[in-house]
Amino acid sequence: MKVLWVFAHPEQRSLNAAVRDEGLRILHEFGHETRESDLYAMGFNPVVGPGDFEQPLPERLRVGAEQERGYTQQTLSEDIRAEQEKVAWADALVVHFPLWWFGPPAILKGWFDRVFVQGFAFGIKGADGRTRRYGDGGLAGKRALLITSVGARESSFGPRGIHGHIDEVLFPVLHGTFFYSGISPLAPLVLYGADRLTETGYREFADDLCKRLGALDSERPLPYRPEHGPDYDEGLVLRPELAPGETGLGVHYRR
Amino acid sequence: MKVLWVFAHPEQRSLNAAVRDEGLRILHEFGHETRESDLYAMGFNPVVGPGDFEQPLPERLRVGAEQERGYTQQTLSEDIRAEQEKVAWADALVVHFPLWWFGPPAILKGWFDRVFVQGFAFGIKGADGRTRRYGDGGLAGKRALLITSVGARESSFGPRGIHGHIDEVLFPVLHGTFFYSGISPLAPLVLYGADRLTETGYREFADDLCKRLGALDSERPLPYRPEHGPDYDEGLVLRPELAPGETGLGVHYRR
Numbered sequence A, B: 001m002k003v004l005w006v007f008a009h010p011e012q013r014s015l016n017a018a019v020r021d022e023g024l025r026i027l028h029e030f031g032h033e034t035r036e037s038d039l040y041a042m043g044f045n046p047v048v049g050p051g052d053f054e055q056p057l058p059e060r061l062r063v064g065a066e067q068e069r070g071y072t073q074q075t076l077s078e079d080i081r082a083e084q085e086k087v088a089w090a091d092a093l094v095v096h097f098p099l100w101w102f103g104p105p106a107i108l109k110g111w112f113d114r115v116f117v118q119g120f121a122f123g124i125k126g127a128d129g130r131t132r133r134y135g136d137g138g139l140a141g142k143r144a145l146l147i148t149s150v151g152a153r154e155s156s157f158g159p160r161g162i163h164g165h166i167d168e169v170l171f172p173v174l175h176g177t178f179f180y181s182g183i184s185p186l187a188p189l190v191l192y193g194a195d196r197l198t199e200t201g202y203r204e205f206a207d208d209l210c211k212r213l214g215a216l217d218s219e220r221p222l223p224y225r226p227e228h229g230p231d232y233d234e235g236l237v238l239r240p241e242l243a244p245g246e247t248g249l250g251v252h253y254r255r
Helices: A015-029 A063-072 A078-089 A106-115 A171-181 A199-214 B015-029 B063-073 B078-089 B106-115 B171-181 B199-214
Strands: A002-007 A033-038 A092-098 A143-149 A189-191 B002-007 B033-038 B092-098 B143-149 B189-191
Touching: A002 A015, A002 A078, A015 A033, A015 A092, A015 A143, A015 A199, A033 A078, A078 A106, A106 B106, A143 A171, A143 A199, A189 A199, B002 B015, B002 B078, B015 B033, B015 B092, B015 B143, B015 B199, B033 B078, B078 B106, B143 B171, B143 B199, B189 B199
Parallel strands: A002 A033, A002 A092, A092 A143, A143 A189, B002 B033, B002 B092, B092 B143, B143 B189
Antiparallel strands: none
């Protein structure tokens, strides 16, 4: 497979950088081709703004419309086009970051904001005239593994843990970004207790990493419900006979 | 009250900018004092990095530790200190942004990453020796109203809507950032269908805005469960007799 590793950490001597190095080594051993977007090393600009566009802009910037026009006319700025080319090349993305304020660091959030634009990642109509979304989209056929590190213990990110279940805390990325664009999201790989990791703990995590990367092309993705199927009604609400009486993010899994 | 309005939109002629102008006008009418952090207008840098620190750095940057040291020694960069001073000044924050990829634009995510540092927003011990967190913390006593706009219809962000219930999609900000730091989060104010808003729709939203800002000092916050109380066990897991058998982000509300 062709794997793009997107990495967002400011320190090349960090635990996360060691995990990234180990991950790339494992991928090569499994015979995969890799490329990397080390966002800090690249000095990636994460702020959507007028500089994203080489086309003449109207007096009032409508971000979504200009992103789509720029993508179609190939007038997005060179740094954005370079990232889109890498994403288009990849069969799988590994998106790897420390969890800051329960989400990606700004440099990575802005990578999605600027690179995953309308016309490229989403907003594309299918043969039936409907917009392809959630389980289908501009990036359909790709898969993604999210890797993150947290200081907290695993119990506190469990199904009833105080921080919220990690899969639901990451819903905006796993479901709202990957799945929305047609990418099949795998279960996230989380390094818990990162601030006080022992050598043994690191080796255990590295073993998990090896297993997960070894199954990158075969693992079953998270079973989110596709938009175009029998599960949602015209208002995009889950039909009452599915997960009857339940609410919350968990209803969007097929169990 | 003293209200800090944090605004993250690249276009001063946007719908969101109009909402911000209207909101500030309303706050003045109600007799509140206001300040603003218009992150795009300020050219705010959202990327955590070595430039955040005026103190000499060790060979390996440990972000959390250096942020705390910088805060304590007053050696964080001037732009960060200026924002912390505004936050400290405020009784209430209004945090206002268009929802991009189901979260804040990078420029705002990085405002939290760089400004809400350990020692200032969290990581502070109480008299009992325990770290103050979730319902208590460095920013205890303040409240926050999140205002956001989405293109989608309201039904699709409802309790069973395909995008996920808006309160749960915003959990990383409402619970993981505001409540974590001791800020009382109010229910978010969401402008739906922003891409095709009619004049009537705008007036209705402006009425809601006026009501919500009028109740800024009196509205009951979201009833999240505090960390230091009877609800969680030593592993920070919700005790089994509360919301028995349930999982998901919804269990963290007291109902």
